[in-house]
Amino acid sequence: MLIFPKFTKQTWLLFLEVQKYGFVRDVYIEPRFRNWRYTRELTNIVLKWFTEQNIRTVRLIVSHNARHLYE
Template identity: 55%
Template sequence: MIHLYRAALVDEIPKIVEMKYKMYEETGMANRLLPDFHKLVQEDYRDLYQAGIAQHFVIEIDNQLIACAGAFIRDDAPYRYLKLRSYGLIGDVFVEPPFRKKGYARMLTNAALEWFSEKNIRLFRLHASDTARHLYESLGFTPTPEMGLFR
């Protein structure tokens, strides 16, 4: 049975971190992660939840989490020097492979955007994989001139 999305519980952070790890595997970036990745991320997410500056949204089917998306309020440089000091970072958008192409990523991304709106956050950022770029563009996100280099 499908339940509509809901806010994740602190006890569900380990499963969310596992989905985050799968996302890194799918993008070929798991080899860049620290050996204690799971432990570090779980500790950080618990702290961020407690501070009220992060929340994940999940979809559960038959008592199993099958999709998630995270919302993180950030105020790092250079944004902290702007009038809109804080911004919303959307991350950890992941849907288990058998459940893809059903609109779950869109639903959860919109849940994150609603959560930001409740917190009066009006600027949003995310890093999109090539396969997800069309989803975020359809939600109104636009590519930026930001560039990266990994050596």
């Protein structure tokens, strides 16, 4: 599950202290393939892989327009 916390200075510092983390950025689905749940499937595959690698923190950069896909 991805969580979008409201960052305070303290939570931001804790977030930066994590030594091992996953990173997801710039996921793009061509318009003709949108609404076919590819974004959800790709996210689930990546999260499963992170879990298998014992990665418990995921940093996600997403555009404002796509944020609803990850909430």
